[in-house]
Amino acid sequence: xxxxxxxxxxxxxxxxxxxxxxxxxxxxxxxxxxxxxxxxxxxxxxxxxxxxxxxxxxxxxxxxxxxxxxxxxxxxxxxxxxxxxxxxxxxxxxxxxxxxxxxxxxxxxxxxxxxxxxxxxxxxxxxxxxxxxxxxxxxxxxxxxxxxxxxxxxxxxxxxxxxxxxxxxxxxxxxxxxxxxxxxxxxxxxxxxxxxxxxxxxxxxxxxxxxxxxxxxxxxxxxxxxxxxxxxxxxxxxxxxxxxxxxxxxxxxxxxxxxxxxxxxxxxxxxxxxxxxxxxxxxxxxxxxxxxxxxxxxxxxxxxxxxxxxxxxxxxxxxxxxxxxxxxxxxxxxxxxxxxxxxxxxxxxxxxxxxxxxxxxxxxxxxxxxxxxxxxxxxxxxxxxxxxxxxxxxxxxxxxxxxxxxxxxxxxxxxxxxxxxxxxx
Amino acid sequence: xxxxxxxxxxxxxxxxxxxxxxxxxxxxxxxxxxxxxxxxxxxxxxxxxxxxxxxxxxxxxxxxxxxxxxxxxxxxxxxxxxxxxxxxxxxxxxxxxxxxxxxxxxxxxxxxxxxxxxxxxxxxxxxxxxxxxxxxxxxxxxxxxxxxxxxxxxxxxxxxxxxxxxxxxxxxxxxxxxxxxxxxxxxxxxxxxxxxxxxxxxxxxxxxxxxxxxxxxxxxxxxxxxxxxxxxxxxxxxxxxxxxxxxxxxxxxxxxxxxxxxxxxxxxxxxxxxxxxxxxxxxxxxxxxxxxxxxxxxxxxxxxxxxxxxxxxxxxxxxxxxxxxxxxxxxxxxxxxxxxxxxxxxxxxxxxxxxxxxxxxxxxxxxxxxxxxxxxxxxxxxxxxxxxxxxxxxxxxxxxxxxxxxxxxxxxxxxxxxxxxxxxxxxxxxxxxxxxxxxxxxxxxxxxxxxxxxxxxxxxxx
Numbered sequence: 001x002x003x004x005x006x007x008x009x010x011x012x013x014x015x016x017x018x019x020x021x022x023x024x025x026x027x028x029x030x031x032x033x034x035x036x037x038x039x040x041x042x043x044x045x046x047x048x049x050x051x052x053x054x055x056x057x058x059x060x061x062x063x064x065x066x067x068x069x070x071x072x073x074x075x076x077x078x079x080x081x082x083x084x085x086x087x088x089x090x091x092x093x094x095x096x097x098x099x100x101x102x103x104x105x106x107x108x109x110x111x112x113x114x115x116x117x118x119x120x121x122x123x124x125x126x127x128x129x130x131x132x133x134x135x136x137x138x139x140x141x142x143x144x145x146x147x148x149x150x151x152x153x154x155x156x157x158x159x160x161x162x163x164x165x166x167x168x169x170x171x172x173x174x175x176x177x178x179x180x181x182x183x184x185x186x187x188x189x190x191x192x193x194x195x196x197x198x199x200x201x202x203x204x205x206x207x208x209x210x211x212x213x214x215x216x217x218x219x220x221x222x223x224x225x226x227x228x229x230x231x232x233x234x235x236x237x238x239x240x241x242x243x244x245x246x247x248x249x250x251x252x253x254x255x256x257x258x259x260x261x262x263x264x265x266x267x268x269x270x271x272x273x274x275x276x277x278x279x280x281x282x283x284x285x286x287x288x289x290x291x292x293x294x295x296x297x298x299x300x301x302x303x304x305x306x307x308x309x310x311x312x313x314x315x316x317x318x319x320x321x322x323x324x325x326x327x328x329x330x331x332x333x334x335x336x337x338x339x340x341x342x343x344x345x346x347x348x349x350x351x352x353x354x355x356x357x358x359x360x361x362x363x364x365x366x367x368x369x370x371x372x373x374x375x376x377x378x379x380x381x382x383x384x385x386x387x388x389x390x391x392x393x394x395x396x397x398x399x400x401x402x403x404x405x406x407x408x409x410x411x412x413x414x415x416x417x418x419x420x421x422x423x424x425x
Numbered sequence: 426x427x428x429x430x431x432x433x434x435x436x437x438x439x440x441x442x443x444x445x446x447x448x449x450x451x452x453x454x455x456x457x458x459x460x461x462x463x464x465x466x467x468x469x470x471x472x473x474x475x476x477x478x479x480x481x482x483x484x485x486x487x488x489x490x491x492x493x494x495x496x497x498x499x500x501x502x503x504x505x506x507x508x509x510x511x512x513x514x515x516x517x518x519x520x521x522x523x524x525x526x527x528x529x530x531x532x533x534x535x536x537x538x539x540x541x542x543x544x545x546x547x548x549x550x551x552x553x554x555x556x557x558x559x560x561x562x563x564x565x566x567x568x569x570x571x572x573x574x575x576x577x578x579x580x581x582x583x584x585x586x587x588x589x590x591x592x593x594x595x596x597x598x599x600x601x602x603x604x605x606x607x608x609x610x611x612x613x614x615x616x617x618x619x620x621x622x623x624x625x626x627x628x629x630x631x632x633x634x635x636x637x638x639x640x641x642x643x644x645x646x647x648x649x650x651x652x653x654x655x656x657x658x659x660x661x662x663x664x665x666x667x668x669x670x671x672x673x674x675x676x677x678x679x680x681x682x683x684x685x686x687x688x689x690x691x692x693x694x695x696x697x698x699x700x701x702x703x704x705x706x707x708x709x710x711x712x713x714x715x716x717x718x719x720x721x722x723x724x725x726x727x728x729x730x731x732x733x734x735x736x737x738x739x740x741x742x743x744x745x746x747x748x749x750x751x752x753x754x755x756x757x758x759x760x761x762x763x764x765x766x767x768x769x770x771x772x773x774x775x776x777x778x779x780x781x782x783x784x785x786x787x788x789x790x791x792x793x794x795x796x797x798x799x800x801x802x803x804x805x806x807x808x809x810x811x812x813x814x815x816x817x818x819x820x821x822x823x824x825x826x827x828x829x830x831x832x833x834x835x836x837x838x839x840x841x842x843x844x845x846x847x848x849x850x851x852x853x854x855x856x857x858x859x860x861x862x863x864x865x866x867x868x869x870x871x872x873x874x875x876x877x878x879x880x881x882x883x884x885x886x887x
Contacts, residue, residue: 025780029679036676039703227600230596254805254876256808349706352840355843360844385709385716411705
């Protein structure tokens with residue numbers, strides 16, 4: 001009898017193997033789950049490590065003599081032609097009098113940003129009475145000096161391999177010892193438009209561009225999306241046309257965003273000849289892009305309103321339209337708003353279609369109108385990521401931190417809205 | 426008058442019309458106490474008049490704004506001296522552009538002579554005139570509409586039904602925008618693609634092995650005739666998509682299984698939102714991460730293993746894209762797994778199978794169609810993804826299956842061909858639309874199949 005195993009024995013013989021398999025399977029699942037979370041951790045830590053230094057910026061203190069002889073040689077101050085650069089250079093030479101020789105002096109001038117001259121000009125433009133006085137000013141240092149101070153340029157590297165020379169490093173150290181070099185909060189990052197000089201480049205233009213686009217998108221996409229959702233849920237007869245609309249909306253939600261960019265280029269710019277690079281065109285493209293998201297979310301919100309509400313209102317003699325606008329819509333509104341915010345946050349992060357409609361141009365001015373050329377925050381990130389200067393890498397990370405901050409605020413608002421306004425029926 | 430002011434004025438008129446209409450309806454039946462004699466609530470009469478004020482005026486306004494630029498240009502061109510009017514179309518276009526820029530006070534490409542100056546002044550004069558006429562006409566139409574509606578008001582007027590009819594049409598129009606968007610996409614891509622295929626044969630585009638879209642600007646230039654064989658782009662796209670899927674499908678699926686079957690509620694409550702953050706990160710950020718962090722890692726790892734890795738390797742872009750797609754795969758798999766009836770799971774467990782056996786032998790086979798549908802959607806997402814590959818994959822159209830080499834994709838080429846100034850009659854620009862057509866058709870195909878499989882399958886077990 002012992003030769004023939006009972007069923008029980010067979011099962012028990014297999015049990016250790018099966019339990020091992022079970023453990024392995026569970027472990028693999030755990031590993032898979034951690035992959036995404038580990039990536040998230042690595043991603044955020046490198047981002048913060050890389051980007052946090054961009055919020056600080058190196059400044060130099062210079063005593064600038066606003067001499068009338070230089071600024072107004074004929075007794076007339078002409079802001080467009082006055083030699084502000086010269087004033088900054090003179091002040092720099094006065095600070096480090098030991099520097100002599102043409103090439104050395106030129107190297108010296110390169111440790112201060114070209115923005116210093118603009119700063120002097122703005123000061124004079126705002127206060128013409130300062131002409132003839134000497135002002136002590138904190139002006140931005142050149143980006144290479146900034147990188148050196150932040151340790152992003154290795155001073156121990158061979159001189160030919162780094163963008164700052166030994167002499168320049170010596171001068172910077174001298175200024176540092178004299179207490180004339182400081183790192184301060186980088187205001188330029190938030191108050192300037194784009195610039196070729198990293199130390200002057202800021203995200204204000206891009207943020208405003210994104211803001212204008214989101215404004216257009218919100219004004220168009222929210223009412224249209226809600227109206228479409230109401231029609232499809234409450235009014236549409238079950239026929240071919242509504243089925244077609246339904247299939248279309250679901251497909252549009254999955255169409256690659258760059259295809260919407262092609263649509264925008266062909267229709268809005270080529271055919272309707274709207275201005276290139278304008279936030280209004282970007283807003284229109286993003287409207288089409290976010291409509292499916294908003295419609296799908298709004299339909300879900302309408303579906304969640306129990307039919308008893310509709311039946312009660314209909315029973316009291318309300319018309320179909322009155323039922324929808326007086327009862328269903330107010331009850332579904334929190335859900336719809338949540339959907340709208342999620343749609344907006346998707347629109348804010350979108351960049352591929354904007355490349356198609358010319359929003360990648362190098363634009364220094366902060367847009368003031370919907371038709372001004374502008375860029376958007378994600379596109380600015382793309383542009384900066386392409387720049388070879390070391391200083392732009394940290395600014396890119398800083399811009400990403402700002403973008404993710406906006407997205408976080410929007411999504412938190414959506415979550416809170418959902419939690420606070422949610423009704424259990 | 427600015428259009429904004431005009432629209433604001435119309436808004437005021439509409440508000441006034443609402444109150445006038447409501448008052449009129451009540452006055453007709455003898456005061457607020459007698460509202461029952463009216464067919465509709467008094468407010469509906471107000472809305473009725475307001476609609477009559479706004480709609481015709483807005484229709485006029487939009488028609489005017491659409492036609493105005495062409496009309497003014499035609500008038501200005503008519504006013505030009507004979508010699509200029511008979512210029513070839515291209516030069517005339519340039520001239521008109523200069524006049525418009527001069528009129529707007531911008532810098533123009535040629536010296537501004539008297540003729541241009543006069544034309545610009547004329548242009549501005551016409552523009553101002555047109556605005557005046559528009560303002561008068563729009564307000565006039567609004568007023569007339571209001572008066573007309575006011576005269577129509579009587580107690581038997583079915584105001585509510587009419588107002589609701591207008592609302593109904595607005596709702597229908599809003600929901601039809603989805604269809605018009607699809608039509609717009611198809612038409613805009615198709616027309617330009619057809620123009621491209623008139624210059625370059627379809628067969629060369631679909632089966633050619635050489636992609637170098639540089640075309641000669643002048644006729645006498647050498648060596649840049651341009652060749653538009655898109656096969657290297659298709660293989661490049663497929664290579665990167667395949668790498669992304671190799672990452673995303675197992676990881677996403679196992680994540681879904683672990684969170685659904687094994688993890689405690691607390692772990693799930695933490696892990697799910699974290700994965701959702703992954704889905705919410707903008708693609709440009711992934712691209713930056715791929716190009717500046719992952720690509721150097723991959724290169725270093727390759728070097729230490731003795732493999733020659735390109736600095737813009739397909740592997741780096743594919744890996745990051747895969748991570749981006751994990752949440753999509755995991756949430757769609759989660760849906761599919763949850764749609765399997767509990768009876769099947771309980772049956773398998775009751776017969777003594779372990780959880781992993783239940784999962785692999787019962788639930789996954791039952792959920793397979795739904796998972797496959799979800800994977801199709803993920804593939805479509807990977808094919809259409811743009812920013813990661815633009816930033817992390819190269820521009821070199823290599824025909825290779827080696828993940829360590831640089832490849833380029835359809836979306837990268839669309840972006841490079843269309844960013845910057847372009848002429849709409851060169852094969853180079855039009856090629857982007859042909860690629861766009863391919864992209865749209867392929868992703869549409871995947872989406873339609875994926876969506877219908879996912880939905881059909883969900884209904885099956887309901």
